[in-house]
Amino acid sequence: MRPSKHPLHARIPILLLPAVLVLAGLAVLAWAAPCRARADGLVILTHDLAGQAQADPATGELRGIEHAGKRAFNLEAVREIMTAVGMTARIREVSFAQGMAALASHEDTAFFNVYRTPQREAHYKWVGPLQREVDYLYGLKGNAIGGLDAAKAAPAICAVDGSQHHNMLLADGFTNVVTAPTYLECFTRLKSGAATLAVSSDETLIQKLHAAGIPASDIRRVPEPLVQSAGYIAFSPQVDDAVIRRWQAALNGLISSGRFQTLYDRYYER
Structure with missing residues (x-):
């Protein structure tokens, strides 16, 4: 944008x-x-x-x-x-x-x-x-989530500790949030399977994927935006x-x- x-x-x-x-x-x-x-x-x-x-x-x-x-x-x-x-x-x-x-x-x-x-x-x-920005939840293909309500049942959603995303997910009733100090760490956990979903803006996703070594073709996003900010x-x-x-x-x-x-x-x- x-x-x-x-x-x-x-x-x-x-x-x-x-x-x-x-x-x-x-x-x-x-x-x-x-x-x-x-x-x-x-x-x-x-x-x-x-x-x-x-x-x-x-x-x-x-x-x-x-x-x-x-x-x-x-x-x-x-x-x-x-x-x-x-x-x-x-x-x-x-x-x-x-x-x-x-x-x-x-x-x-x-x-x-x-x-x-x-x-x-x-x-x-x-x-x-x-x-x-517009921010979404992203996961690896094969673990696609139908929507934000369905994401509440995902094993683990990674968000940066104390971030807007972290606070918003908790306020919206998500009990499956795990925290990391950086967005890169969240996407590293996504790659390893330690997290099922991670948060990113649509514009900065590719940079995070490159840093974590995740091919863009391996990623899927929850269709509903998490937040516009x-x-x-x-x-x-x-x-x-x-x-x-x-x-x-x-x-x-x-x-x-x-x-x-x-x-x-x-x-x-x-």
Whole structure:
């Protein structure tokens, strides 16, 4: 789904936790501390970059790999927004669960790509969308499921821990959900038989299949979409509204100038 075909409308010094919370927050503090920005004081985090980004040999900064997929595109789009607002922080990769924990426990975090759902709406501030998607459940041929209701009887549906898909499946009464830290791990489990179904957007499925070593001809999808959604940059709720407006204006400028589409063509999988 090309971004140009859709209307695009539309929060850190690190806080030291009390001793009783140090164990719970230690992992987050470890990677967040080096990422201070000079401009807005934000830590910038992302997730699930496997196979779509690499460290620049000259600077060590994460850069998207051309034509590698959605996350390469998101990474480069956010880098351009950061340049436009005068930020020099390095983007850091964490697990999805770590990123969501940072949003909840620190006052100075931006985390992308996060689906903007009604359940999350009031808990964060938002800039975007970066893209819109339709997500489905996928399984190997021979294990085809007739629909979402029938999928409730499947042995195991793999979803990323704490993701929109994970929460939605649980809310809809699925008792057969197993979690993994990444989408690649879910499709690896699908290949091995440890999971019967896994979640993916229609646009990024091929990249996940390539990474997991699953031929596209071996995959089938549940006909009904699981969810239609849009991916955003989520900010800690304490981030000043002026910062949010500045980031949104930078994204809007990226779109109106045509640069957004150029990045899409260069980094999204074709």
